Amino acid sequence: MIKQLFKFIGGVHIPQYKDISCNTTIQQAPIASQLVLPLSQHIGSPSVPIVHIGDHVLKGQTIAIAEDYVSVNLHAPTSGQIIAIEPRAIPHPSGLPAQCIVLQSDGKDQWRERKPIAEDYRQLDPSKVRNLIREAGIVGLGGAGFPSFIKMNPGPSGHIDTLILNAAECEPFITCDDRLLQERADEVIQGLFILRYALQAKHCVIAVEDNKAKAITALNKALETVDQSCIQVTAIPTIYPAGGEKQLIHTITGRQVPSHGLPIHIGVVVQNVATAAAIYAAIFRDEPLISRIVTLTGDVSRPTNYEVLLGTSMQSLIEQSDDSPQNKIKRIIMGGPMMGFAMHSSDIPIIKTCNCVIVDKGLTAELKQHGYTMPCIRCGQCADVCPAELLPQQLYWYTKSAQWQLSQDYQLFDCIECGCCDYVCPSYIPLVQYYRYAKAQIWEQERETEKSDHARERHEFRLERIEREKKEREERHRQKKAALGKKDTDPKGEKTKPDPKKAAIIAAMERVKQKKAQQNIQAKNTDNLTVAQKKQIEEADARRKKVNDEDSSS
Amino acid sequence: MLTAVIVLSVLAGIFGLLLGYAAVRFKVEGDPLVEKVDKLLPQTQCGQCGFPGCRPYATAIVNEEADINQCPPGGEATIHALADLLNRDPKPLNPENGEEQGKTVVYIDEENCIGCTLCIQACPVDAILGAAKQMHTVIESECTGCDLCIPPCPVECIHIKPIQQHWNTWAWPAPQISEATKTNNLLESASHD
Ligand code: SF4
Ligand code: SF4
Ligand code: SF4
Numbered sequence: 001m002i003k004q005l006f007k008f009i010g011g012v013h014i015p016q017y018k019d020i021s022c023n024t025t026i027q028q029a030p031i032a033s034q035l036v037l038p039l040s041q042h043i044g045s046p047s048v049p050i051v052h053i054g055d056h057v058l059k060g061q062t063i064a065i066a067e068d069y070v071s072v073n074l075h076a077p078t079s080g081q082i083i084a085i086e087p088r089a090i091p092h093p094s095g096l097p098a099q100c101i102v103l104q105s106d107g108k109d110q111w112r113e114r115k116p117i118a119e120d121y122r123q124l125d126p127s128k129v130r131n132l133i134r135e136a137g138i139v140g141l142g143g144a145g146f147p148s149f150i151k152m153n154p155g156p157s158g159h160i161d162t163l164i165l166n167a168a169e170c171e172p173f174i175t176c177d178d179r180l181l182q183e184r185a186d187e188v189i190q191g192l193f194i195l196r197y198a199l200q201a202k203h204c205v206i207a208v209e210d211n212k213a214k215a216i217t218a219l220n221k222a223l224e225t226v227d228q229s230c231i232q233v234t235a236i237p238t239i240y241p242a243g244g245e246k247q248l249i250h251t252i253t254g255r256q257v258p259s260h261g262l263p264i265h266i267g268v269v270v271q272n273v274a275t276a277a278a279i280y281a282a283i284f285r286d287e288p289l290i291s292r293i294v295t296l297t298g299d300v301s302r303p304t305n306y307e308v309l310l311g312t313s314m315q316s317l318i319e320q321s322d323d324s325p326q327n328k329i330k331r332i333i334m335g336g337p338m339m340g341f342a343m344h345s346s347d348i349p350i351i352k353t354c355n356c357v358i359v360d361k362g363l364t365a366e367l368k369q370h371g372y373t374m375p376c377i378r379c380g381q382c383a384d385v386c387p388a389e390l391l392p393q394q395l396y397w398y399t400k401s402a403q404w405q406l407s408q409d410y411q412l413f414d415c416i417e418c419g420c421c422d423y424v425c426p427s428y429i430p431l432v433q434y435y436r437y438a439k440a441q442i443w444e445q446e447r448e449t450e451k452s453d454h455a456r457e458r459h460e461f462r463l464e465r466i467e468r469e470k471k472e473r474e475e476r477h478r479q480k481k482a483a484l485g486k487k488d489t490d491p492k493g494e495k496t497k498p499d500p501k502k503a504a505i506i507a508a509m510e511r512v513k514q515k516k517a518q519q520n521i522q523a524k525n526t527d528n529l530t531v532a533q534k535k536q537i538e539e540a541d542a543r544r545k546k547v548n549d550e551d552s553s554s
Numbered sequence: 555m556l557t558a559v560i561v562l563s564v565l566a567g568i569f570g571l572l573l574g575y576a577a578v579r580f581k582v583e584g585d586p587l588v589e590k591v592d593k594l595l596p597q598t599q600c601g602q603c604g605f606p607g608c609r610p611y612a613t614a615i616v617n618e619e620a621d622i623n624q625c626p627p628g629g630e631a632t633i634h635a636l637a638d639l640l641n642r643d644p645k646p647l648n649p650e651n652g653e654e655q656g657k658t659v660v661y662i663d664e665e666n667c668i669g670c671t672l673c674i675q676a677c678p679v680d681a682i683l684g685a686a687k688q689m690h691t692v693i694e695s696e697c698t699g700c701d702l703c704i705p706p707c708p709v710e711c712i713h714i715k716p717i718q719q720h721w722n723t724w725a726w727p728a729p730q731i732s733e734a735t736k737t738n739n740l741l742e743s744a745s746h747d
Contacts (some may be wrong), residue, residue, distance in 0.1 A: 040722070092724075093726065094724035433726070434729055437729060443725070451597075452595070458696065459597065459599050462680050
C-alpha cells in the first residue's frame with residue numbers, strides 16, 4: 001500500500017478554470033442526423049470497413065474491424081444507414097481529410113442483440129477478456145488513444161505490481177473524468193476489477209488530484225460496497241502535469257520509467273478512469289465504445305459535460321450549449337489548452353480521443369495568444385519546470401539551427417509536449433511548436449532515407465538486370481558459335497555465317513549418316529546358315545535396300 | 555624466458571594468420587567513402603548533377619571531380635550533409651544544375667498512351683508498368699520524380715504532379731513567429747538584451 005508520495009521534478013501551477021464546467025451533471029447530447037466516423041480514432045493502423053454504402057446497421061454493430069495487431073474495431077453509434085465511405089475532415093492539426101464512414105441515423109436508436117457476460121468474466125481466460133475489450137473498440141480515453149487491450153497484457157514476465165487508474169486530469173478546463181467519478185464511481189471500480197483480473201495486478205491505486213474532493217468522496221463511498229482490500233484511492237498534489245504517465249508513476253511509486261522503456265518494464269500499468277468505465281460497459285452491458293464524455297467549455301453560454309455519440313460534429317455540440325454559436329469564434333481547441341490543438345473548422349466529428357472541446361471567443365484571458373515572441377534570454381526557467389528533465393532552451397537552439405542529431409542527443413524524443421516551458425517562457429517563445437516541428441523533421445528524414453534506400457535498391461536491381469540480360473545474350477551468341485565451331489571456317493579460311501537453318505540441315509544429315517552406319521553393322525547370327533535362311537536374308541536385304549534408296553532420294 | 559619468446563611468437567603468428575584471413579574473407583567491396591556519399595544523395599537518379607545517376611556523382615565527389623552543390627532534388631539539406639561528411643564548406647546550390655523544388659511524381663495520361671514502352675526503358679527504378687501496345691501506368695510509390703521518362707514519350711502523355719499530402723505523413727511546420735516589433739518600446743528594449 002502507498003504510504004508516501006514522491007514529487008516529480010518540474011511542473012507548473014496554472015489557473016484551473018474547472019469550475020466553469022464541473023458543477024452540472026453529464027448531459028445526453030441528442031443524436032445527430034449524420035455521424036462521421038473516422039477509421040483512425042486510435043494509435044495504430046486504421047480499422048477496415050466491413051459495411052457497404054446503403055447497408056442498414058444497428059446500434060453497436062461492428063462497421064470496421066482491426067486487421068493489424070495495434071488496432072481496434074469500430075461500431076455504429078446508432079442505428080441507420082451507411083451513406084458514404086469517403087475522406088472527410090477529422091480532428092487533426094493538419095486539417096487534412098481522412099477516410100470516414102458516414103452514418104445517417106434513422107432516429108430509432110435500435111440496439112443490436114446484446115449478451116453481456118457480466119460477472120462471468122472471472123471464468124474466462126484473461127486473454128479472452130482482452131480480446132473482448134479489443135472487439136469492443138476500447139482505446140485510452142485520456143487523449144492518447146492507445147488500444148487498451150495491449151495495456152491489459154501483463155507481458156511475458158506476467159508480473160504487474162501496481163495498476164494505476166489515472167484520474168488526475170491535470171489540464172485546465174477539462175472536467176469529464178471528474179464528473180464521471182462523481183456520477184459513476186461504481187462503474188469505474190467494476191472496470192478496475194476487470195483490468196485487475198486481466199493484468200493479475202497486486203495493488204490498484206486510483207490517483208486523483210487533491211482539488212477534486214467530490215470525486216474522491218464518491219470513490220470512497222463506492223468502495224464501501226465492494227471488497228477493497230487491494231484498492232486505494234490516493235489524492236495527489238495538484239500540479240501540472242501530474243497526470244502525465246511517467247510523472248504519475250513517479251508520484252505514486254517513486255520509480256522512473258527508463259528513457260526508451262515502457263511502464264510495464266517496471267511492473268506498472270496506467271489506465272485512464274474513463275477507459276475503466278468503458279471496459280465496464282463492454283463487459284457488463286455488452287456495449288462497445290460508441291460514445292464518450294466530452295467537456296464543452298470556454299466561451300460558451302452553458303459550459304458542461306456531454307455524453308456524446310462518436311461522430312457527432314463539434315458544431316452541433318456547440319449549438320446545444322451556446323446561444324450565439326457562430327458568434328466570433330476565434331478558435332476551437334480539442335483537448336486542453338496546454339496540449340490540445342486548434343481545429344480548422346467546426347464541422348469536425350467527436351472521436352474516441354476527444355475529451356474536451358474549448359471554444360475561444362477571445363473572452364478568457366488564459367486562452368489569449370501572444371502575437372509576438374522575443375529572443376531567448378537564457379533565463380533557464382524552462383529547464384526548471386520541464387517534467388521530463390530536459391533542457392528546453394538547448395532543444396530550441398538546436399531546432400532553430402536544424403541540428404537534429406544534437407537535439408536527439410539532448411533527448412528531444414523524451415519531450416512529452418506538456419507545454420510547461422512554453423507557459424513560463426518570459427519571451428513567449430512557442431517552444432512546443434519547435435519540438436513538434438523538430439520531431440516531424442526527424443521522422444520526415446527517416447522516411448526520406450527509407451525511400452531513397454528503396455530507390456537505390458531498385459536502381460541497382462535494374463542495372464543488374466540489364467547487365468545480366470546483356471551477358472545472357474552474349475552467352476547465347478557464344479554457344480551458337482561454339483556449336484558451329486568446326487564448320488565455322490571453310491577451307492579458304494573464310495568465316496561462314498552461322499545460319500541456324502544451315503546448322504539444322506547439317507545436324508539432320510549427321511543423324512542420317514549415323515543411322516546408315518548402324519545399318520551397315522553385320523549381324524552376329526549370320527554364321528553357319530542354311531541355304532533357305534541365306535535366301536531369306538538376301539530377300540530382306542533387297543527390301544531394305546529399296547527402302548533406303550527411296551529414303552535417300554527423298 | 556625462452557618459453558615466453560616462443561609462446562609470444564606463436565601467438566603473434568596465429569594472430570597474423572587470423573588477421574590476414576579476415577582481411578581476405580571480410581574484404582570491403584568498393585570504396586566505403588563513395589558508399590557513404592551515395593547514402594546521402596536522394597537516389598532520384600535524375601542526372602541533373604551532370605552524371606548518369608547518384609552513384610556516379612558520389613564517385614565524382616569523392617574523386618574531387620565534382621562539387622557538392624550539384625544535386626537539385628537533395629537541395630540544401632543534402633549539401634549540408636555532404637559538407638559535414640566531407641569536412642568541406644557548404645555552398646549554395648549551383649544554379650546551372652537546376653533549382654530545388656517540391657517533391658513530385660509523374661502520371662501517365664492513360665487515354666493517350668500508345669504503349670510504346672519508351673518510358674519504361676527510361677525509368678531508372680522500374681516504376682512504370684506496361685507491355686508493348688498496352689496502356690502503361692506509373693506505380694506512384696516507386697516513382698522518384700526524376701522526370702526522365704517525360705522526354706522519350708512520343709505522344710507527350712506523361713505529366714508531373716505534386717505528391718499528395720496525407721494526414722498521417724503530414725509534418726508540423728516550423729513555427730511562424732513575428733519577433734518583437736517596434737510597436738512596443740518596452741518589449742523592444744528587452745529584445746536588445
Ligand atoms: S524560458 Fe524562454 S527565454 Fe528562458 S531560457 Fe527558456 S526559452 Fe529561453
Ligand atoms: S542530381 Fe542528385 S538526384 Fe539527380 S542523379 Fe544527381 S545526385 Fe542523383
Ligand atoms: S516514372 Fe518517370 S519520373 Fe518516375 S521514376 Fe520513373 S522515369 Fe522517373
